[in-house]
Amino acid sequence: MSEALSDLLASTLAPLGFELVDVEMRSGTVRVVIDRTDGADLEAIADATRAVSALLDTNDPMPGQHYTLEVSSPGVERPLRTARHFIRAVGEMVTVRTTTGSKGERRVTGRVVSADDDGFVLEGDDLPEGGRPFSYAEVERARTVFEWGGKPRPSDGRRHGSAQHRAVRSSLGADREKVTTS
DSSP: OOHHHHHHHHHHHGGGTOEEEEEEEETTEEEEEEEOTTOOOHHHHHHHHHHHHHHHHHSOSSTTSOEEEEEEOOOSSOBOOSHHHHHHTTTSEEEEEEOTTOSSOSEEEEEEEEEOSSEEEEEOTTSGGGEEEEEGGGEEEEEEOOOOSSOOOOOOSOOOOOHHHHHHHHHTSOOEEEEEEO
């Protein structure tokens, strides 16, 4: 994704009150992830989808190809890609996959206790000395981890696949709007 197109998307979404969180282009899909401080309901995502679709009609990201446009909120387990994302995630549990060759474990989970433009600090029981600083350059992938409230119920051996359980799980996913275009 070109930086110019990313800038165009961000400037198109800003007047609607949205921050551009991420843009992915893969195998016939353009996925635009947006967020705003008061959250993004389905109606707001539909408005953003119309604005993004109109922009992409004049700035085709995949010239000569059909593609599906997906505009969504990040959901409860949101990707962390920029310093701003990590700063916003201070106090939250995150999972981090480090780049090959980084010191320590490649996959770590902990709570973000501080973050700035250079990096962040995770604290957790599985980290050496209870905490570890990271530079953004050593992060391959990171996302927040949804924490269920309360203690887990003891298992009685039954599967928890009821319709009510599936409905709760699906309600935790990101709101999405899909548009197929050519």
